[in-house]
């Protein structure tokens with residue numbers, strides 16, 4: 001049996017829609033072994049699909065088929081600390097868990113450089129799957145069927161504080177509200193900020209992050225689906241965050257904060273209560289520069 005640890009991810013980071021993401025130290029764990037037939041167990045009481053629609057199972061099976069290796073079936077155990085449908089990369093964690101696990105059980109025939117492509121083809125974009133696999137900050141272009149990317153390790157002088165609402169938002173719903181076309185000015189607005197976000201985060205020019213996190217192609221539309229989201233973002237800035245943005249497709253709001261503001265999380269929790277967002281949860285994290293690892297083999 002093997003045990004895989006996969007990090008949560010925060011995609012887009014404001015303007016980098018479908019292209020920039022980073023990994024944080026909140027984890028899902030998957031145990032996996034070959035088995036005649038299918039057994040899927042939740043090891044922490046979180047309800048998961050236990051049939052062939054399970055994303056870890058279907059992804060693992062897909063990789064066996066791609067490699068031309070006979071697939072007997074799998075026994076899978078899941079610990080899901082990454083909440084579902086909150087913009088923290090829970091489905092990408094399943095995809096990466098399935099791919100890394102299946103690859104290991106087959107004797108690692110596929111290098112990570114190819115797993116990143118396979119994962120993006122399954123998910124449709126690489127901004128969660130690539131950092132879930134490799135950790136750190138990953139800037140990617142998905143061109144055709146291949147991901148061109150740079151992974152950067154981020155210094156440990158930042159906290160990533162997730163404000164997690166008490167409601168889900170499905171990615172399909174959050175993508176359906178986006179316009180098909182954008183004005184040229186909005187394109188320029190976003191591409192300049194996406195480039196600035198990527199280089200400022202890895203180079204430590206954190207004073208740029210507030211401007212770099214601005215976005216005109218998804219957040220204005222998605223904030224209408226996230227009751228209290230705009231107010232929560234504003235509160236992050238009032239409490240001293242470098243940046244605040246919708247994590248992935250939402251509804252989580254992510255703040256990037258200096259470690260030199262030790263009481264940020266406590267204070268933002270108070271702000272949420274003042275805003276009437278009592279059901280929201282504050283979860284404080286660090287960058288994960290490692291990505292997915294096999295803990296037990």
Ligand code: HSE
Pocket residue numbers: 011012017018019125127128171174175218248249
């Ligand atoms: N880039 C994706 C989106 C992330 O914003 O829709 C969620 O899968």
